[in-house]
Amino acid sequence: MNQIVHIFKKDARHLWIEIAISLVLIGCMVAIGHVVWMPQGSPFSARRDSILRGIVGLLMPLIGISWLLLVARAIHSEALVGDRQFWITRPYEWKKLMAAKLLFFAAFIYLPFFLMQVILLARAGFSPAHWLPALLLNLVFLSAIILPLAGAATVTRNFGRTAVLLLGVVVCLALIVVSSALTGIGFELSPGTVPTPQASYLIDAVELALGCAVIVLQYRARRTRPAWILLLAIPAAFLVIESIAPDRLLIDHKYPLTTNSSGAPVQFSFVDQSGDRSLVGHEIGGPILGKQISVKIPVHLSGVASDSAVIIDEVKVSLEAANGEHWTSGWQGQQDGVHRQENDLWTGVIFVPSEVFGKYEGSAVNMRLDVALTEVSAGSVTQIEMPNPLNEISVPGFGICVPERLEMPDAMMLSCRFAWQPPFTYLSTRWFSEPCAAAKRSSDPGIEGDGWVGSVDTTKGWAFSPVVAPYIQLSNSTLFDRRSLGLRFLCPGAPATFTHYEVARRVQESLTIPSIHLWTARAEN
Amino acid sequence: MSFAIRMENLSKEFGRTVAVDGINLDVAEGAIYALVGPNGSGKTTTIKMLMNILPPSSGRAQVLGVDSRSFCGKDFARVGYVSENQEMPEWMTVGALMEYCRGFYPQWDAQLADQLVRQMDLTLDRKLKHLSRGMRMKAAFASSLAYRPSLIVLDEPFTGLDPLVRDELIEGLLERAPEATIFISSHDLAEIESFASHVGFLEQGRLLFAEEMAVLSDRFREVTVTLNGAAKLPENLPAGWLQPQAADCVVRFVHSQFAGQETQREIAAVFLGVRDVIFDAMTLRAIFLAVAKSSRARRAEPAAETNVGRSAA
Numbered sequence: 001m002n003q004i005v006h007i008f009k010k011d012a013r014h015l016w017i018e019i020a021i022s023l024v025l026i027g028c029m030v031a032i033g034h035v036v037w038m039p040q041g042s043p044f045s046a047r048r049d050s051i052l053r054g055i056v057g058l059l060m061p062l063i064g065i066s067w068l069l070l071v072a073r074a075i076h077s078e079a080l081v082g083d084r085q086f087w088i089t090r091p092y093e094w095k096k097l098m099a100a101k102l103l104f105f106a107a108f109i110y111l112p113f114f115l116m117q118v119i120l121l122a123r124a125g126f127s128p129a130h131w132l133p134a135l136l137l138n139l140v141f142l143s144a145i146i147l148p149l150a151g152a153a154t155v156t157r158n159f160g161r162t163a164v165l166l167l168g169v170v171v172c173l174a175l176i177v178v179s180s181a182l183t184g185i186g187f188e189l190s191p192g193t194v195p196t197p198q199a200s201y202l203i204d205a206v207e208l209a210l211g212c213a214v215i216v217l218q219y220r221a222r223r224t225r226p227a228w229i230l231l232l233a234i235p236a237a238f239l240v241i242e243s244i245a246p247d248r249l250l251i252d253h254k255y256p257l258t259t260n261s262s263g264a265p266v267q268f269s270f271v272d273q274s275g276d277r278s279l280v281g282h283e284i285g286g287p288i289l290g291k292q293i294s295v296k297i298p299v300h301l302s303g304v305a306s307d308s309a310v311i312i313d314e315v316k317v318s319l320e321a322a323n324g325e326h327w328t329s330g331w332q333g334q335q336d337g338v339h340r341q342e343n344d345l346w347t348g349v350i351f352v353p354s355e356v357f358g359k360y361e362g363s364a365v366n367m368r369l370d371v372a373l374t375e376v377s378a379g380s381v382t383q384i385e386m387p388n389p390l391n392e393i394s395v396p397g398f399g400i401c402v403p404e405r406l407e408m409p410d411a412m413m414l415s416c417r418f419a420w421q422p423p424f425t426y427l428s429t430r431w432f433s434e435p436c437a438a439a440k441r442s443s444d445p446g447i448e449g450d451g452w453v454g455s456v457d458t459t460k461g462w463a464f465s466p467v468v469a470p471y472i473q474l475s476n477s478t479l480f481d482r483r484s485l486g487l488r489f490l491c492p493g494a495p496a497t498f499t500h501y502e503v504a505r506r507v508q509e510s511l512t513i514p515s516i517h518l519w520t521a522r523a524e525n
Numbered sequence: 526m527s528f529a530i531r532m533e534n535l536s537k538e539f540g541r542t543v544a545v546d547g548i549n550l551d552v553a554e555g556a557i558y559a560l561v562g563p564n565g566s567g568k569t570t571t572i573k574m575l576m577n578i579l580p581p582s583s584g585r586a587q588v589l590g591v592d593s594r595s596f597c598g599k600d601f602a603r604v605g606y607v608s609e610n611q612e613m614p615e616w617m618t619v620g621a622l623m624e625y626c627r628g629f630y631p632q633w634d635a636q637l638a639d640q641l642v643r644q645m646d647l648t649l650d651r652k653l654k655h656l657s658r659g660m661r662m663k664a665a666f667a668s669s670l671a672y673r674p675s676l677i678v679l680d681e682p683f684t685g686l687d688p689l690v691r692d693e694l695i696e697g698l699l700e701r702a703p704e705a706t707i708f709i710s711s712h713d714l715a716e717i718e719s720f721a722s723h724v725g726f727l728e729q730g731r732l733l734f735a736e737e738m739a740v741l742s743d744r745f746r747e748v749t750v751t752l753n754g755a756a757k758l759p760e761n762l763p764a765g766w767l768q769p770q771a772a773d774c775v776v777r778f779v780h781s782q783f784a785g786q787e788t789q790r791e792i793a794a795v796f797l798g799v800r801d802v803i804f805d806a807m808t809l810r811a812i813f814l815a816v817a818k819s820s821r822a823r824r825a826e827p828a829a830e831t832n833v834g835r836s837a838a
Contacts, residue, residue, distance in 0.1 A: 006628040014616055077614075083578045086613050089606035091629045093598040 003093060007100035008107070011074050018073055019108050022066035026112045029059050030119050037124060037417040037469035039390055039404040060464050067109050068149055072162040074104045075153035080218045082157055088222075098219040105146060110139055117466045124467040125392070125400045126419040131466065134420055141462035144204040147211030148234055154218035155227045169235050176239060198250060199241050200459050206237045251314060251331050255372040255508040264303070265375035265504075266310045268511040271298040271345070278517040281357060291354035293520060297369065299346045299511060301339050307378040309426070309501060310339045311456060314372040317350045319365050319518075327356050331372065338376070338452050340426075360518050367513040374456055376424065376501040386414075386429065386494040398425055398453075398498045403490060412490040413477075417469040422454035429496040431476050431488035439491060446494070449474035456503050529554045529676050529706035530575060534584035537570050537730075544570040546730035547584060552708055552723070559717040559738075560710040561809075562727030563817055568710035569608075571727070572680045575708075576606055589676055602630055605669035605705075607662070608680035613653050619664050620649035623671070630672035638671035645693055659690035666694055670701050677701060679709040683716060691716055718809035726813070728820050738809075745812045746783040747805040750776040753798035763791065767819040774800075779807070779815040 012019065035052040078087045078097060087097075117135055118128040128135065149166070156162045214230045217223055258264040274280075281293035304310055318328040329350065336346060348369060380397055387393045389412055392402045399418040406413060414429070416422070428450035432439035439446070451474040479486045530552035537545040545567040552558045560568050573579040575588050577596040586593040591600050617625065623642065627633045642649065645663040653661055662682060669677070677698070683691045691713070698707065699720055711717050717724070718738070725735035734741070748766075750756075756771040765782035776796065780788060783804065793799055807815070 003629070006625075010625055014614075082612070083573060084608070084610055084612045086611055088578060089576050089601055089604065090626070091599050091602040 003096040004100045004103060007078075007092075007097060008103050011077055011100070011104050012107075014077060015070065015073050018066070018070050022063065022070055022108060023112055025059055025063045025066055026116050029056065029063065030116050032056060033059075033116075033120050033465060034123050034467075036465065037415075037467050039392075039402045039415055063464075067146065068163070068166070069159065070108055071105065071146060071149045072153040072156075072159045074101055075150060076156075076158055076162075079157050080154045080222050081224050094219045098215065101150070105150070109146060110142065113142065114139060121419060121466045124417055124419070125394065126467070131419050134460075135466065137460060138463055138466070140208075141204060141460070144207040144211070145462060147215065148207050148231070151211045151214035151218075151227070151231050151234075154215055155224055155231055169232075173235055173238070177242075199245065200461060202241050203238055204461070206241070207234055210234045210237070251372050252508070255313075255506045258507045258509055264509050265305070265308060265507065266301050266339070266373065266509070267303045268346075268369070268371065268509065269300045269302070270511065270513045270516075271300050273298050276517070277515060278519055280519050280521050281352065282521050283354065284351075292351045293354055293357040295350050295352065295518070297348040297350065297367075297513075299348055299369075301344045301346055304339060304341050304344075305377075306341055308340075308504065309376050309378075311374045311376065312336045312339070312346055312348070312371060313374055313506075315348050315350060316370040316372075317352070318368040318370070319352070319356075319360050320368075321360055321363060321365050325359060327352075327359075338426075357518065357520065361520060362517065364515040364517055367516050369511045369513070371509050371511065372506070373509065374506050375504045376456060377504040378426070379500040379502050381500075382498045384496050384498075386490060386492050386496055388492045395498050397500055398423060403492070406487075414472055414474070414490060414496070415469060416453070416472060417467055418454075419466055420460075420463060421458075421468060422470060424454040424456050424501050425452070426499040426501060427451055427453055427472065427474065427496065428499075429474065429490065430494045431474075432491050432494070433479055433488055435489055436491035439489065447476050447488070449476040449488070451475060456501075527554050528552060528587075529556070529589060530558075530708060531587040532571075532575075532584070533586070535571065535574060535581055535586050536583045537567070537574060537579060538582045543730050545574070545581075548727075548730075548732045550725055550732060550735050552706060554706050556723050557702060557707040557721050558709070558723045558725065559721035560708065560725045560727060561712075561714060561717065561813055562710075565729075566727040567730040568727055569680055570730075572608075572678060572708075572710060576604070576678065602632070602672070603675045605672070605674035605677040606680075607665045607669050607678075607682050609662075609682060609684045610680075611665060613661060613665060615654035616652065618650050618652050619647050619656075619667075622653065622664060622668055623649070626668045626671070633672045635671075637673065638667065641667040641671055641697060644697055659686045662686060663690065663694065666697055670697060673701070673704060675705055677705050677707045677709075679707070679711075681710055681712065683711055683713040695720060714810040714813050715808070724809065726816060728817065729824075733816060733820065741809075741812065742806065744781060744783055745807045745815070746780045746788075747807050747811065748778055748780050748788075748792070749803040749805070750792055750796060750799060751801040752776065752796055753800050756796075759795060762795065767815050768822075779812075779819075780804075781816070 032052045033056055035049050036056055038049065078092070079085055114135060117138065121128045121131055121135075149162075152165050153162050156165055210230050210233055214227045217230065218227045279295050279297060281295040284292050284294050301310065312334045314331040314333055316329055316331050318326070320326050329352065332350060334348065336348075337343065339346060348371075350369075382395055382397065384393055384395060386403060389403050389405045392400055394400050395416075399416045399422060401414055401416040403412040404415040414427075428448055430446040431449045432444050432446045434442065434444055438444075451472060453470065453472055477488055479488050528551045530550070532548045532550045535545060535548045535550075536543070548567075548571060560571065562568050570579065574581045575586055575593050575596075577593050580594060588596050589600065589603055614622065614625075619642070623638055627635070627638070641647075645667055647660065647664055647667060651660075653664060656664065666682070679698075682694060686694070695716060701707075702720075709717070709721070721738050723735070723737050724741055726733045736744075752774045754774060756774050756776045758769050758771045758776065762769055762778075763782075765780060767779040767781055769776065769778040771777075782788075788804075789802060792802055
C-alpha cells in the first residue's frame with residue numbers, strides 16, 4: 001500500500017499542471033453545464049445562453065483530451081516500452097505500480113467526473129441518491145473508454161506516439177467504414193436507428209476485457225508485441241461486431257412470428273397510391289457507391305388497440321418474379337414514428353441493389369414484406385395544468401417540465417429535462433390560436449397537440465451529462481390561415497396529459513403485395 | 526564459495542545476430558568484477574539479461590541466488606544498477622530523486638545518502654535535466670548506493686566523464702566495496718585496472734577469458750627477443766603468442782601464458798641464436814588491445830584464405 005501511495009503522490013506532484021487543467025475544465029462544466037437544459041428567459045439571456053451552450057459543446061471534447069493527456073502522462077511516468085527506464089531496475093512491484101496508476105485515474109478522472117454528474121443531477125432537480133446505480137454504471141461505461149486509452153499508453157513511449165496511435169486507429173476505422181459503405185461490402189447499407197443493445201454491450205465488454213488484458217500484460221511482463229496485438233484487436237472486434245450485426249441475426253428470435261392474424265397487434269394493407277399497382281424506385285449512390293434503389297411502400301395500418309401503439313422496427317423484403325426468380329433482402333431498419341389508432345399510414349422504405357432491381361423491373365412481381373414491430377401499451381397517466389412561464393413542474397415518472405418563453409410575446413414552448421433518458425411517453429396538450437389573454441376572453445377551445453417523447457430503447461451507454469433535455473415536438477404547433485403561417489400558443493392552465501407506454505411484445509408480421517410493377521424514376525432533362 | 530552472479534551458457538540472439546554466445550561466468554561474492562570488451566561485444570546485453578531487462582534466448586543466469594528471468598520487484602532492493610544510457614526522471618530535483626528512491630528501500634541509510642550527496646558535490650535543488658552528464662551520473666550513483674546494495678551493477682558508468690568525476694565516482698564506489706559485490710562493464714581500462722579484482726573479456730559475444738586480475742597480469746608479458754642474425758618468424762608459432770612481429774634481428778610478441786623459466790626455454794626452442802630476451806609486464810589496456818587485435822586477425826585469416834582459394838580457382 002505504501003508503494004502505491006508513494007508512486008501516486010509522485011505522479012500527482014509531477015502532473016499537477018495536467019491535473020489542474022482537467023479539474024478546471026470539469027469545474028467549468030459544473031458551473032455552466034446547466035445551460036443545456038435551463039429554460040430561456042429574456043432575449044438577452046438567450047444570447048448569453050447560446051454562447052454558453054457553445055462553450056459547453058467545446059468543453060466535452062476538451063475534457064476528453066485532458067483525460068487522454070492525464071492517462072498517457074501518468075502511464076509514461078513509468079513507461080513500459082523500452083529498456084532504459086530508470087524504474088525497471090528499482091524495487092517496483094508491478095501490481096502496486098498498476099494499482100498506483102489506477103488510483104491516479106480514480107482520483108483525477110473518475111471522482112471529479114462522478115462529482116460533476118452528482119452536482120449536475122442535483123442542480124437539475126433530480127436526487128443523486130435515487131440515481132446512484134445509474135451514476136455508478138456510467139463509471140463502468142467510462143472504463144470502456146479509459147481502459148483502452150490506458151492500454152494504448154502502455155504500448156507507446158510518450159504522449160505523441162499514443163496520440164498518433166489513436167488517430168491512426170480512428171482514421172483506419174473511418175476509412176474502412178466509409179469504403180465499406182461506398183462499395184457495399186462488409187456493412188449492410190441500411191437506414192434506421194434501430195437499437196442494437198447486443199452489439200453495443202458486446203463492444204463495451206470487448207473494450208473493457210481487452211483494455212484490461214493489455215494493461216495487465218504490459219505491467220506484468222512488458223510484452224509489448226502481444227500487447228499491441230491485443231490492443232489492435234479492439235478496433236478489429238468493433239468492425240467484426242458491427243459487420244456481423246448480432247442484433248439483426250437475433251431478429252427472428254427477438255421478434256417471433258404471430259401465431260394467428262387475430263392475435264396480431266396490427267393488420268397491414270398495401271395502399272395503391274398510383275392506382276396502377278406500381279412502385280417507383282429512386283436510384284441513390286453512384287459509380288463508387290454501389291448503386292441502390294430506394295423504394296417507398298405506402299401501407300395502411302389497422303386494428304391497433306386503443307390503449308396500444310405500434311412501432312415498425314425492421315423490414316425484410318422478398319421479391320418473386322413470374323419466372324420463379326426470387327430475391328430476399330436482409331433486415332433493414334426503419335425510421336418511422338409511433339402508430340396509434342389515428343395515425344394509420346406507414347411508408348416503408350426499402351433498399352434493393354440496383355442490379356437486383358433491374359431483374360424485376362417492368363414485370364409483375366410478388367412482393368412480401370416481413371415486418372418486425374414492437375407493440376407498446378399505455379401505462380400510468382399523469383395530468384397536469386400547464387404552469388405559468390418559467391414555473392417548473394415535476395411530472396411524476398416523467399421529468400421536470402417548464403413552459404419556456406419564446407422571443408415572440410406570449411408564445412411558449414414546453415421544455416422538459418430528464419435524468420439519463422426520457423421514459424417513453426405520449427404527451428398531449430392544447431394549443432390556442434390567439435395569445436393567451438385573448439384566447440381566454442374569446443373562450444377559444446383550442447386544438448390538441450400531441451407527440452412522443454423518449455424511446456422504447458433502454459440500451460444504456462456512457463453519458464457525459466446525466467441530464468438531457470430533448471426538443472419536444474408537438475403536433476399542430478403552427479397555424480395556417482389564408483394569409484400567413486403563424487404560431488399557436490401554449491397557455492397556463494391548459495391541460496397536459498403524460499401517458500407512459502411500455503413494451504408489450506415484439507412480433508413479426510408479413511404483408512404480401514401481389515402483382516406489383518417496379519419502375520425506376522428517370523431524371524428529367 | 527558463494528557467488529553473487531552465475532551464468533550458464535547464457536545466450537542472446539536478436540533475429541540472426543548472436544549478441545551473447547553461451548557465456549559461463551561466476552562472480553564470487555565480494556569481488557569487483559570487470560567485464561571488458563570492444564563495442565558490440567555483448568557487455569550491455571549480458572547485463573540487461575542479468576537485470577531481467579531482456580530475457581535470455583537460452584541458458585540461464587542467477588543473480589543473488591534468484592533466476593534472472595524471475596528477478597523483479599523486491600529483488601532489486603538488493604541491487605544498485607547504474608547505466609550510462611539510463612533514462613532518469615529528468616523533472617525531479619536531486620533531492621526529490623533521493624527522497625523518492627528512499628520510499629522503495631526499507632534499508633535506506635539517510636546518513637549515507639547525505640554523505641554521498643556531499644561527497645559527490647550534488648546540489649539537492651537542481652533538476653536532473655539541468656545537470657551535466659557527470660552530475661547526473663553522480664546523482665544516479667548516490668541514489669543507487671545509499672541503501673547499501675549487496676550487488677552493484679554498473680554498465681559503462683565512466684563513459685564520457687572527465688577524470689575528476691570518474692575519480693569521485695570510483696572513490697564512492699570503493700567505499701561500498703567491502704560490503705558489496707561490484708560487477709562493472711567499462712571501456713575505461715586504466716581505471717578498471719586500478720580497482721578490479723577480476724576481469725572477463727568479451728569478444729563478439731563470447732567470453733575469451735575470465736580470471737583474477739593478478740593472475741591475468743602475471744600471465745601476459747610483452748616479449749622482445751633479440752637474435753644474432755636476421756629475424757624470421759617460424760611457420761607454427763605457439764598458440765599463446767599473440768601479434769608476433771619481426772624486424773631486423775628483433776622479434777616482438779605478446780605471451781599470453783607466461784611462466785618464467787619455462788617460457789624462456791620455449792623461446793630458445795623456437796628461435797636459434799637468441800642473444801637477449803626481455804619480458805615486460807603489461808597494462809590491462811595493452812592486454813585488452815593485444816587480445817582484441819589477435820582475435821580479429823584470427824577471424825580475418827579464414828576469410829582471406831577463402832578469398833585466395835577462390836582467386837586461384
